[in-house]
Amino acid sequence: MKGDGSSATTTATSKSIHQNHKRKNLDAPPTLFDRLFKRSRTDNHAAANTTTATKSNMTESKPKSAGESAKAKPTLEKSRKKEIKSRLNAEASREIRPLAVGTVAMMASALANQALPKLLGKLLDEKTSQSCTSQHSASKALAAVVIGGGMASFLRTTMLNRAQDNIAKRLRSKLFGAVLIERDMEWFVSGESSGTNAKSENDKSSQVVKVEKSTAFTPGAIGTILTEDINKASESITVTFANVLRSCSSCAFATYHMLSINPTLFGISVSVVPVVGAAAVILNKFVKRATAKQRECAERAASFAEERICHIETVKLANREKSEVEEYIMLQEECVVLGRKVSSAKGSFMGFMFAATGGALYMVFNAGGRDIAAGRMTSGELTSFATYSFLLGLGTSGVFKALGEASQGLVCADRVYKLMDVDAEHAGKVTSDKSESVDAEAVQSILLDKICFSYKSLPDTTVLKDVSMDLQRGKVVALVGKNGSGKTSLASVIAGLYTPQTGKMTVLPSGQSFHELDRQSQTALVQVVPQHPALFDTSIRNNLVYSCPDASEASIERALKLANCNDFISKLEGELEFGVGRNGMRLSGGQRQRLALARALLSDPCLLILDEPTSALDSEGEEAVMDAVHACRSGDHGATRGLLLITHRASTLKVADLIVVLKDGKVVAEGTYEELTRRKDSELCELMAELA
Structure with a gap:
């Protein structure tokens, strides 16, 4: 919290x-x-944003004492009015x-x-x-x-x-x-x-940082x-x-x-x-x-x-x-x-x-x-x-x-x-123009090499520390760890929502840096099904094609079939035209998760990330995970996908080809289920008691 x-x-x-x-x-x-x-919601809202007056002011601004600020205020106010x-x-x-x-x-x-x-x-x-x-x-x-x-x-x-x-x-x-x-x-x-x-999320000390x-x-x-x-x-x-x-x-x-x-x-x-x-x-x-x-x-x-x-x-x-x-x-x-x-x-x-x-x-x-x-x-x-x-x-x-x-x-x-006005700090690489692109179908794996990441609001707290892993097509990698270990942050970095401070994500076999690709290429490579799927107050169809507006009816049918959505959609009034309500409140947790899975599969990504899917599912939870595993391993028209499972369930670990244990932002263990459970004092065994 x-x-x-x-x-x-x-x-x-x-x-x-x-x-x-x-x-x-x-x-x-x-x-x-x-x-x-x-x-x-504080009273000094206007003063809180004075640093965003102009980009040049923001990049050149330095901390001032109270006296200096008081003296400078009339001049700044006059110049700001002139600019407006x-x-x-x-x-x-x-x-x-x-x-x-x-x-x-x-x-x-x-x-x-x-x-x-x-x-x-x-x-x-x-x-x-x-x-x-x-x-x-x-x-x-x-x-x-x-x-x-x-x-x-x-x-x-x-x-x-x-x-x-x-x-x-x-x-x-x-x-x-x-x-x-x-x-x-x-x-x-x-x-x-x-x-x-x-x-x-992984800071257990009493360190307090003032947010910008x-x-x-x-x-x-x-x-x-x-x-x-x-x-x-x-x-x-x-x-x-x-x-x-x-x-x-x-x-x-x-x-x-x-x-x-x-x-x-x-x-x-x-x-x-x-x-x-x-x-x-x-x-x-x-x-x-x-x-x-x-x-x-x-x-x-x-x-x-x-x-x-x-x-x-x-x-x-x-x-x-x-x-x-x-x-x-x-x-x-x-x-x-x-x-x-x-x-x-x-x-x-x-x-x-x-x-x-x-x-x-x-x-x-x-x-x-x-x-x-x-x-x-x-x-x-x-x-x-x-x-x-x-x-x-x-x-x-x-x-x-x-x-x-x-x-x-x-x-x-x-x-x-x-x-x-976009300040210099928040107009970073995400918003800069990128000229590089990649053929997503030709990509076979995404390689993480010593990824280190910390949020700009908490620069002294490293969320991810030297994380390395190889996410290959057709392979299922399970990522486990206690709450606050950095799992969701890692998923966001892999999806391109954040850029790591050090380390590199490489797209193979082209060897291109993932974070130097344009957003279209990034979204074609990686899709995420979040822990709490976001659905808009519109029809199932509009939610489904949100990430791929030009999808054909055949592609929609394939995605729904892979996510096993046809059964519950056929029972809804209007089927694909059924309105899901605000935040998808007219659907159950499992139905929302399956619809989000179908939306991700519709983009045909190289890598699919399921962020703690079973924690939000209904009784169909295990089947939904198996559907995702099957969709990635068997592939659509022979094209397999990589799958990164962020899970809290012990039963899900057995389907993974590789298990990565994350602790305080570090990879402390990795291997198959049999390898990691062979020793009773292993990191995974210590987590087993906490897993559902």
């Missing part, structure tokens, strides 16, 4: 998360998805046509809005003068402005939203591709939470960034930017018309602007900080809920439903408290804005009434002036509101690009 997160924290929420990590010690051993779900704006502008430039049309339409709409008060005032004066010709002229002009403004508003909204949707689509595609393609496996499994303690912070993204956080953050980021450079221009133009036009009507009244009207502006600046800074904390809190709550739902069986078996609901409510209450602060600040500002605007209008009408009585202006001019005053106030508040939304958009864009 991973560490229990015992590092001290100062906030109540961090203590709550610390208790969660303790509870997880009661759960089953962590799978890849368990580790992924246990990513960071540059990248967002590059995205916006690809939508220049709809943005240009939308901006022109927006300016036309703003001009129509500015023309309305003047025409209304003119119409009022003409009504007073009883001039029928003038009345018809003003009415026609007013109707033309209303229709034109409506059409411009339609065009503005349509074009700007189209540009926003296109930008959001590209950002989502890039981000999802960066997560799935450009991240190596270390990125998904190396991090617990920021500042959380962790141990390697750059991987602190939970699946819930990634989902939030893919939806909400990208929406706000794309909106900030389209709709929000247009709103800033519109509000600024509204302020400029309103100011011009008010000055042309009555400069004295204009001075009275704008007397409240400096006060309102100062309040808006203060509010914007507070809202920006509070909004960032609120989003982090909501992200933690989403990750918490997702993890509990994914592990609902464990929650119910431990009778923790009520306590988990209570803890989720506590997280929601924290979000509500932060939301109240934001809403209170916004409410105070709006109330102050209303009072200031109302006071200014009162002074305007009071002074304007005296001017009308003195004959210095008409009632229509006063009406126009008051309307322009309203538009000026609306434009001013719109500017501050849009600037606040733009600031939030930058925060969201920062999170998007932090997740999108």
Whole structure:
């Protein structure tokens, strides 16, 4: 199990998360998805990822003292904002046509809005003068402005939203591709939470290692960034930017018309602007900080809920439903408290804005009434002036509101690009381009020579130590060892998910290095049936052909026959079109394992790895293992496969041609079943009592 997160924290929420990590010690051993779900939920999420700002920054960054970090923060923040704006502008430039049309339409709409008060005032004066010709002229002009403004508003909204949707689509595609393609496996499994303690699978000491912070993204956080953050980021450079221009133009036009009507009244009207502006600046800074904390809190709550739902069986078996609901409510209450602060600040500002605007209008009408009585202006001019005053106030508040939304958009864009940018450490050999390929059918064996491996998050802990073995076609190798001996890690290295620090995997007879091959060649050579097979919430057919989308019906039938799946599939409604449910919950453990075996066999690999298959099977377990052994030894159309069995069952060992005993990451014994059980004090005999 991973560490229990015992590092001290100062906030109540961090203590709550610390208790969660303790509870997880009661759960089953962590799978890849368990580790992924246990990513960071700490309050300093944004700070935890600052090292991923740019690739050059990451490769050149060095540890700094607290004082140095504090001094450098303003500069880094300014440069980061500049970088984000540059990248967002590059995205916006690809939508220049709809943005240009939308901006022109927006300016036309703003001009129509500015023309309305003047025409209304003119119409009022003409009504007073009883001039029928003038009345018809003003009415026609007013109707033309209303229709034109409506059409411009339609065009503005349509074009700007189209540009926003296109930008959001590209950002989502890039981000999802960066997560799935450009991240190596270390990125998904190396991090617990920021500042959380962790141990390697074979580390029995009390050594505690602080996990790096750059991987602190939970699946819930990634989902939030893919939806909400990208929406706000794309909106900030389209709709929000247009709103800033519109509000600024509204302020400029309103100011011009008010000055042309009555400069004295204009001075009275704008007397409240400096006060309102100062309040808006203060509010914007507070809202920006509070909004960032609120989003982090909501992200933690989403990750918490997702993890509990994914592990609902464990929650119910431990009778923790009520306590988990209570803890989720506590997280929601924290979000509500932060939301109240934001809403209170916004409410105070709006109330102050209303009072200031109302006071200014009162002074305007009071002074304007005296001017009308003195004959210095008409009632229509006063009406126009008051309307322009309203538009000026609306434009001013719109500017501050849009600037606040733009600031939030930058925060969201920062999170998007932090997740999108691949740091140097996690963009390793897995994501680099490889030119080498190999004919999988010509490969006869995969030779491991003194493989040493340690996880990047635990560089001082060697998981595999000088492991050597020869995995040949048609041969069954059983890999045994206690929990934490490194069996699953070895399977992952052989499958090409990780690259060993030293040693070499050689493909024979070509002599090529396995880890220098492209991923297509690697997957053609090695397929893995994991201990807990991952099935998608779709049909049996779609799950089966996932690793080989272009498989023919004949190939599918052969794979199903080799894995002995036809019997249970024929009893399901829809057969191959039967929906397996989330994580294959509508199938039994044995059925899931057999389907995963068929999926692996469909790729016709040179080597098949079964990771502890019998531990997850039903009563058909022994038969399923025998099916796999038969499929590898007899082969499909005469082509035999190698089989690496990672097992905990003593009965399975007897079918192996070679047994390899792994202890603390080292090969301590190897040979046939008879050879290794001849001595009662052998490593295998010591394990026999623990094997099922």
